[in-house]
Amino acid sequence: ANWRERLSRLDCPALVMVNASPSDLPDDPPLPHGGELLSKPLSRHALTEAIRRTRQATLPALPEVAADTATPPEDASRPWHILCVDDTESNRLLLKELILGAGSGVEVSLAASGEEALALARHSTFDLVLMDIRMQGMDGVETTRELRRLGGHWRRLPIIAVTAHVQDNQRRDLLDNGLDGMLEKPIDTAQLSQLMQHHLGIGVDSDVAEPTASPRAIREEDAELAEVDLALGTRLAGGREALAHQLLDQLIASLDETEANIRDATARGDDEALLNTIHALNGACRYCGVPRLALLVETLETRLRSRGGEAVEPLLPDLYAAMEGLRARGTYHASSTTKATANATSSDKDT
Structure with a gap:
C-alpha cells in the first residue's frame, strides 16, 4: 500500500x-x-x-494540430526565433530563405557548428531549432544533448533533426536522444511549413510551399545527365530562381577545397574523413540543379556507408571529372559576365 x-x-x-x-x-x-x-x-x-x-x-507524437494550439512567445511583441544549425553554408542559406517565407514575424539565426549553436543558446532565446545531424566536431545528437542540459525552456523546446540517409532504427535513436522530429534532405517546403505550423502556428508562404524535386528523381539509366539544370535547381530552392543561382555559385566555389579533402582522405585511407566530406558535398548538391554530380555523390555516399572506402575508388575519376566540368562552366559564366559588363561599359562611353 x-x-x-x-x-x-x-x-x-x-x-x-x-x-x-x-x-x-x-x-x-x-x-x-x-x-x-x-x-x-x-x-x-x-x-x-x-x-x-x-x-x-x-514521447509526444506529431499529429495534425490546429494553428491556435501552438504556444506563443512569452513576450507576444517579439517574433518567433528559429535557430538553424548546419556546417554547410548552402544548407544554412536555403533554410533561412525558406523560413523567412513565413513572413515578418520570424527571425532566423544561423550556426555553422554545434559549438556555435551552444554559444548562441546561452545568450539568446529560441522557439525552434533545426539541427543537422552529421557535422564536423560536435554532431547534431551531441549538440542536442548539451542543449537539453542547459535546463529551463531548453528541456521542452522543439529540436528537429534535418538530415539524409535516415533508416527506421536511426529515426528511433534520434527520438530517443532528445530530438522531437525529422526533416529529410532535400527539404520539402510543404513539410517544413507543416512542421512550423505544428510547433509555432505559422507556415511557409504558400507560393513556395510546394514539394521540392529531388536529384534522385532523375533516372539513373539516362545516357548523359546534364551538368547544370537551372529549372531543377529552382524547384530544389523552393521556387526561388535567384537563390538557385546563388547556391550554384557557392557550390562551384567550394569544389577546389572539397576535391582536395577527398584526395587527402583517400590517400590516408581515412574512411570517416572521406564520409564527412562526401556527406557535406551530397548535402550541397541536394539544393542545386547539378544532376550529374548529385547522382554521383549520392551513389558514393550510399556505397561508402555500406561497403567502405575501397568500394568507392572506381567512381572517384568520374566524380573529379564532374567537378571539373562544373568548375569550367563556372569560369565560363564568370568570363561571359565580365565580357558583357565590359561591352556595356564601352557602349556607354561611345554614347
Missing part, C-alpha cells in the same frame, strides 16, 4: 525493480503513470531497453 501511494504521487512513469522471478510478477502492475516491473538481478541491456521502451511510449 505504501509503494502504491508513492507511485501514484510520482506523476511520471516508473521502472520498479523487484526481487522476484518474472513468473511471480503481477500481470497488471500498479503503475498509474506507466512504466514496467523488472525482475532482479537486472542486466544492463535489460535496463537500457526498459528505459528506451518507457521513454518512447511517453
Whole structure:
C-alpha cells in the first residue's frame, strides 16, 4: 500500500525493480503513470531497453494540430526565433530563405557548428531549432544533448533533426536522444511549413510551399545527365530562381577545397574523413540543379556507408571529372559576365 501511494504521487512513469522471478510478477502492475516491473538481478541491456521502451511510449507524437494550439512567445511583441544549425553554408542559406517565407514575424539565426549553436543558446532565446545531424566536431545528437542540459525552456523546446540517409532504427535513436522530429534532405517546403505550423502556428508562404524535386528523381539509366539544370535547381530552392543561382555559385566555389579533402582522405585511407566530406558535398548538391554530380555523390555516399572506402575508388575519376566540368562552366559564366559588363561599359562611353 505504501509503494502504491508513492507511485501514484510520482506523476511520471516508473521502472520498479523487484526481487522476484518474472513468473511471480503481477500481470497488471500498479503503475498509474506507466512504466514496467523488472525482475532482479537486472542486466544492463535489460535496463537500457526498459528505459528506451518507457521513454518512447511517453514521447509526444506529431499529429495534425490546429494553428491556435501552438504556444506563443512569452513576450507576444517579439517574433518567433528559429535557430538553424548546419556546417554547410548552402544548407544554412536555403533554410533561412525558406523560413523567412513565413513572413515578418520570424527571425532566423544561423550556426555553422554545434559549438556555435551552444554559444548562441546561452545568450539568446529560441522557439525552434533545426539541427543537422552529421557535422564536423560536435554532431547534431551531441549538440542536442548539451542543449537539453542547459535546463529551463531548453528541456521542452522543439529540436528537429534535418538530415539524409535516415533508416527506421536511426529515426528511433534520434527520438530517443532528445530530438522531437525529422526533416529529410532535400527539404520539402510543404513539410517544413507543416512542421512550423505544428510547433509555432505559422507556415511557409504558400507560393513556395510546394514539394521540392529531388536529384534522385532523375533516372539513373539516362545516357548523359546534364551538368547544370537551372529549372531543377529552382524547384530544389523552393521556387526561388535567384537563390538557385546563388547556391550554384557557392557550390562551384567550394569544389577546389572539397576535391582536395577527398584526395587527402583517400590517400590516408581515412574512411570517416572521406564520409564527412562526401556527406557535406551530397548535402550541397541536394539544393542545386547539378544532376550529374548529385547522382554521383549520392551513389558514393550510399556505397561508402555500406561497403567502405575501397568500394568507392572506381567512381572517384568520374566524380573529379564532374567537378571539373562544373568548375569550367563556372569560369565560363564568370568570363561571359565580365565580357558583357565590359561591352556595356564601352557602349556607354561611345554614347
